[in-house]
Amino acid sequence: MSVVVIDENFEIHREASAYLAWLRSADRSPNTERVYASRIALFLNYCASNRLDWRTVAVEDLGRFLRALVSDPLPPRAVTAVQPEPRFRTAKTANAILTSVTEFLRFGVGRGWVRPEIEQRLTRRQILARSPLGYDWGEREQFRAVRTRSIKLSQTESPPETLADDRIAMVLQALPRVRDQLLVAVLTESGMRIGEALGLRRQDMHLLASSASLGCQVPGPHIHVRRRINANGALAKSRFQRSIPVTPQVVDKYATYQFERSCVPGAGDSDFVFVNLYKPPVGEPLRYHNAKKLFERTSAVVGFPVRPHMFRHSAATRWLDSGVPRDVVQALLGHVSPASMQIYIHPTDQAKRDAVERVDALTKCSP
Numbered sequence: 001m002s003v004v005v006i007d008e009n010f011e012i013h014r015e016a017s018a019y020l021a022w023l024r025s026a027d028r029s030p031n032t033e034r035v036y037a038s039r040i041a042l043f044l045n046y047c048a049s050n051r052l053d054w055r056t057v058a059v060e061d062l063g064r065f066l067r068a069l070v071s072d073p074l075p076p077r078a079v080t081a082v083q084p085e086p087r088f089r090t091a092k093t094a095n096a097i098l099t100s101v102t103e104f105l106r107f108g109v110g111r112g113w114v115r116p117e118i119e120q121r122l123t124r125r126q127i128l129a130r131s132p133l134g135y136d137w138g139e140r141e142q143f144r145a146v147r148t149r150s151i152k153l154s155q156t157e158s159p160p161e162t163l164a165d166d167r168i169a170m171v172l173q174a175l176p177r178v179r180d181q182l183l184v185a186v187l188t189e190s191g192m193r194i195g196e197a198l199g200l201r202r203q204d205m206h207l208l209a210s211s212a213s214l215g216c217q218v219p220g221p222h223i224h225v226r227r228r229i230n231a232n233g234a235l236a237k238s239r240f241q242r243s244i245p246v247t248p249q250v251v252d253k254y255a256t257y258q259f260e261r262s263c264v265p266g267a268g269d270s271d272f273v274f275v276n277l278y279k280p281p282v283g284e285p286l287r288y289h290n291a292k293k294l295f296e297r298t299s300a301v302v303g304f305p306v307r308p309h310m311f312r313h314s315a316a317t318r319w320l321d322s323g324v325p326r327d328v329v330q331a332l333l334g335h336v337s338p339a340s341m342q343i344y345i346h347p348t349d350q351a352k353r354d355a356v357e358r359v360d361a362l363t364k365c366s367p
Contacts, residue, residue, distance in 0.1 A: 003030075003037045008048055016040050019107050029195055030233035031288055039100040042069075055114050057105075059121045062098065063151050069094035070153065091155035098151065124150045159346040160313035167304065168314070174301045178260050179277055180294060182253040186223070187308060190244040191315030191333050194308035196225050198234035198286055200273040206243075207251045218243045221251050225334065232272070232285035238334040316344040321351075 002024070005016035019040070023033050046065050047054040073086035089097075102122055108114035126148045163171070168188055175181045186197055204224040206216055216224075222243045227236040261267045264277050272285035291308065299306045312333070319329045330341050347355075 003033045005037055005041050005044065007044070013044065015108060015111075015113055016044065016104070018111075019104050022107065027235075029235040029237060031195060031235075036100050036104075039097045040104050042097065043101045043104075055108070057114075057118065059118065059151065062101070062122075065101075066094055066098050066151055066153060069097055091153040095149075095152055095155060099149075102149070122150055124148060160317075160343055161305070161307070161310050162314040162317050163306070163310050164314075167302070168311075170302050171298055171306055174298055177278065178253065178257045179274060182250070182257045183274055183291070183294075184311065185250050185253050186246070187311035188315065189246050189250055190223060191312045191319075192223075192225055192244065193237055193312060194288070194291055195234045196236045196334075197308075198232060198272075198274055198288065198291060199228065199230045199236055200225075201271045202273060203271065205254060205273060207246070207254060221246050221248070223250075230272075230285065232287045234285070234288065236334075238336065240334065240336070242331065242334050244332055313344065316341075317346075320344055 003020050005013040005020070007013045016037070020033055020037055023036060043065065044054055046052075046068065047057065047061075050061075052061055069089050070091060071088070073088055076084050076087075105114050105122070106119055109116050109119045168184070172181055172184055175184065183197060186192065186200075187194070190197075200223065204226065206214060206218065206224065207221045209220065211218060211222075222245045224241065224243050225236055225238075226241050227239050229235075261275070261277060264282060266283045267275055267277050268283070270283050270285060274286040276282050276284050276286060276290075295306050295308060316329055316333055319332065320326070326338070326341055329344070330338060333341075335341060
């Protein structure tokens with residue numbers, strides 16, 4: 001599947017589409033390609049609306065574009081009788097959009113489409129005061145000076161969205177289909193990304209007590225996550241293969257799902273784990289947009305947001321709160337750098353309450 005950008009004349013935007021094709025050739029995920037396409041289209045529309053030539057855009061123009069991203073209200077999600085409260089992008093989202101635009105412009109510099117001086121003004125030299133987790137300054141601190149973005153909004157860092165155990169139970173109860181229950185159970189227990197889950201094959205499901213007969217020496221029930229080209233566009237982000245242990249709950253749901261799947265004509269031919277069972281094309285692997293609609297429907301039923309990545313954040317938080325070493329959690333999640341773990345290191349409200357009450361109890365007990 002290819003993604004392109006269409007200009008105001010409903011013609012393919014040659015440069016933007018060439019950049020997306022380059023992302024595809026660089027083995028970026030289809031989801032990344034779609035996100036970058038929408039962000040670049042947003043930038044090109046801004047330039048057209050303000051009579052700017054994107055090829056000769058100035059840093060000051062990019063600064064105004066960044067401000068417009070957070071000041072202009074977003075269109076309503078649906079047309080209703082009651083006018084909803086206006087929604088605005090966060091500074092974090094606006095910065096992410098500008099990052100994508102910056103990469104596109106740098107690509108344009110290399111192709112001779114964009115003025116070379118814009119690339120120099122997009123970043124500035126900065127001396128790091130502290131070493132980020134997992135970052136090596138070098139023997140002579142030669143890597144202490146880095147290039148950072150010259151245009152960036154200040155943003156408030158917040159902990160990732162998670163789902164408590166009772167809410168995960170509500171989600172499972174709201175799903176009438178075994179296939180969908182299995183998908184949520186896999187995401188909950190393994191912490192894998194949705195692209196990794198949709199790319200699972202039957203050969204990746206080693207759910208016996210011993211998989212020695214399959215040539216696998218990993219003990220206990222587990223799932224292998226492998227990066228491969230998939231017909232449904234799903235792609236594992238990490239290039240390193242990993243195995244993730246699972247509990248009997250996943251094993252039982254998988255067995256039930258296999259029985260249900262065997263009763264559907266044409267559903268057993270595909271090697272993919274998650275396939276269409278309930279509407280055509282039956283047996284075809286489940287795609288990103290199908291999974292997105294599934295979680296949107298579930299959100300409407302349970303009354304709170306449910307997104308695939310929330311299960312990943314929940315798994316990481318649950319492991320860390322249970323005392324699992326960070327390097328083990330990093331391996332389970334498939335992160336290459338320890339710095340990627342920092343987003344999960346945050347005390348919960350309950351942990352802060354427990355700390356205050358513990359000190360208060362000790363103070364009352366002291367003579």
